[in-house]
Amino acid sequence: MEIKTFLSDKGEVPSEFVEKVKHIVGEENVSERECDLISYSLDYWLYGIFLSQHGELPSLPCAVISPRTHEEIQGILKYANEYKVNITPFGGGSGVLGGTIPMEGSAILNLQRMNKFISLDEMSLVAEFEAGIIGANLERELNHRGYSMGNIPQSLYCSTLGGWIATRAVGQFSTKYGKIEDMVLGMEVVLPDGNLLNIKPVPRRSTGPSLKDLFLGAEGTLGIVTKAVVSVHPLPEVTVKQSFNLASVEVACDVVRRILRGDAKPAVVRIFDVAESERYFEETENKVTVIFISEGEPDFVALESSVIEKIAEESGGESLGEDRVNIWLEKRFDIGAAPILMQRGGIVDTIEVVSLFKDAARLYDDMISAMKAVEGAISVSGHFSHFYREGACLYITFVGFPKDPMRYYKDTWTAAMEATLRNDGSISHHHGIGYWRIQFMQQELGASGVELLQRIKFALDPNGILNRGKLVEDGR
Numbered sequence: 001m002e003i004k005t006f007l008s009d010k011g012e013v014p015s016e017f018v019e020k021v022k023h024i025v026g027e028e029n030v031s032e033r034e035c036d037l038i039s040y041s042l043d044y045w046l047y048g049i050f051l052s053q054h055g056e057l058p059s060l061p062c063a064v065i066s067p068r069t070h071e072e073i074q075g076i077l078k079y080a081n082e083y084k085v086n087i088t089p090f091g092g093g094s095g096v097l098g099g100t101i102p103m104e105g106s107a108i109l110n111l112q113r114m115n116k117f118i119s120l121d122e123m124s125l126v127a128e129f130e131a132g133i134i135g136a137n138l139e140r141e142l143n144h145r146g147y148s149m150g151n152i153p154q155s156l157y158c159s160t161l162g163g164w165i166a167t168r169a170v171g172q173f174s175t176k177y178g179k180i181e182d183m184v185l186g187m188e189v190v191l192p193d194g195n196l197l198n199i200k201p202v203p204r205r206s207t208g209p210s211l212k213d214l215f216l217g218a219e220g221t222l223g224i225v226t227k228a229v230v231s232v233h234p235l236p237e238v239t240v241k242q243s244f245n246l247a248s249v250e251v252a253c254d255v256v257r258r259i260l261r262g263d264a265k266p267a268v269v270r271i272f273d274v275a276e277s278e279r280y281f282e283e284t285e286n287k288v289t290v291i292f293i294s295e296g297e298p299d300f301v302a303l304e305s306s307v308i309e310k311i312a313e314e315s316g317g318e319s320l321g322e323d324r325v326n327i328w329l330e331k332r333f334d335i336g337a338a339p340i341l342m343q344r345g346g347i348v349d350t351i352e353v354v355s356l357f358k359d360a361a362r363l364y365d366d367m368i369s370a371m372k373a374v375e376g377a378i379s380v381s382g383h384f385s386h387f388y389r390e391g392a393c394l395y396i397t398f399v400g401f402p403k404d405p406m407r408y409y410k411d412t413w414t415a416a417m418e419a420t421l422r423n424d425g426s427i428s429h430h431h432g433i434g435y436w437r438i439q440f441m442q443q444e445l446g447a448s449g450v451e452l453l454q455r456i457k458f459a460l461d462p463n464g465i466l467n468r469g470k471l472v473e474d475g476r
């Protein structure tokens, strides 16, 4: 069957490489079957999915390799260097920026066979897992022992621990439990030259720049994460749910800012703009909705929820009780109508950015109006989630039915990224860069920042065998 690819040709991987890899992992764990090549050719980058629904794929891999151990990966990378084969790591394939697209004759390294729970240390509150474990299975292992990692992304059922680390992911309960970089204490990484790096799990150390941080967000370009030790929490004793109507995004951001300034740490905080409040909760009073979930030890939770109520009401917030929180909890893994809209010619995507509180409301207004002004736009809406004492993540969803899909997609992204940068925000909070967002990295990091990343890449991976064409332009 002839499959059209629009980013790069399938290319070729030397047959000797494939044969040698089969000796390492076993013939049954190297697939060249067309259905596997197609299945592993793309992640959840929505524009790529749009095109695939209309008969084109971004690219195709030459083989899908599924190792079981880090020793096998070491062997594979040794041959990848010898035969100059690009290796693209694949966790759950839920990344949304094309990070797993196999450029120019790559082999996919599917990590999902490396999926074991290894240990739980109840005294130190840490647990160790292989990196290919799917998030929901990781949580199940912990939950039945009385613990949670507290990282619950919307993609819990289709993303892996290694993918979370590689993209600097965050979960819905991040305001209390932290983001992935707060949770990972140690890890095992196979470096591009095949050497094994073990970063030992301690709460902190002062031994030079943090090597762990080199791989948190490297998107598979600097090493393959094979194991990680993460912090865990006892399951909460009590949960309190609260929601409020507030006059505007600006007022709501200020309420959350004051709550967090006072040391409260609700697990979930979300501000839905008017459009999302209408869509989610059938809000009819033209108001913004804010929801909170506090959980943990009963005395702390009681105190925290009373602080939240006091500050929200001082700012004119009308308490709406638990209902809206329950609606959100029911819908929180639902991916909505995106696949159906795209089948009908619609373009749908989401963009998450981050700023300080002082810029948050201005960034929101500017970004929404810039994206709405693009020809073909039907709907642009947003919510804030993932809060810090200093600022918050703004998450925008857009839908268009344009005459020229690629033009609309590119113009909308450009409008969003430029609005973010002129309001002093950062272009990604947790989805990462992948393939699609590389075009904005110069503006985000500056020429020296990009060059520094390129130099690090070249130093670690001189043959450029790991996830070519992602994160930053090659620069060679």
Ligand SMILES: Cc1cc2nc3c(=O)[nH]c(=O)nc-3n(C[C@H](O)[C@H](O)[C@H](O)COP(=O)(O)OP(=O)(O)OC[C@H]3O[C@@H](n4cnc5c(N)ncnc54)[C@H](O)[C@@H]3O)c2cc1C
Pocket: 043, 044, 088, 089, 090, 091, 092, 093, 094, 095, 096, 099, 100, 111, 131, 132, 152, 153, 154, 155, 158, 159, 160, 161, 162, 163, 164, 165, 166, 167, 168, 169, 170, 171, 172, 219, 220, 221, 223, 224, 225, 226, 335, 430, 431, 434, 467, 470
């Ligand atoms: C419906 C939906 C909801 C989402 N919700 C959230 C959310 O709430 N929070 C959030 O942060 N993200 C979210 N995402 C984005 C995505 O789930 C995350 O980026 C996730 O971390 C990707 O994990 P994965 O295992 O699927 O990685 P993949 O998509 O397989 O890979 C992502 C990148 O990491 C690399 N990689 C994967 N595994 C490894 C490894 N072991 N070692 C080195 N590199 C590796 C890949 O090469 C690629 O560059 C969502 C996506 C979808 C589709």
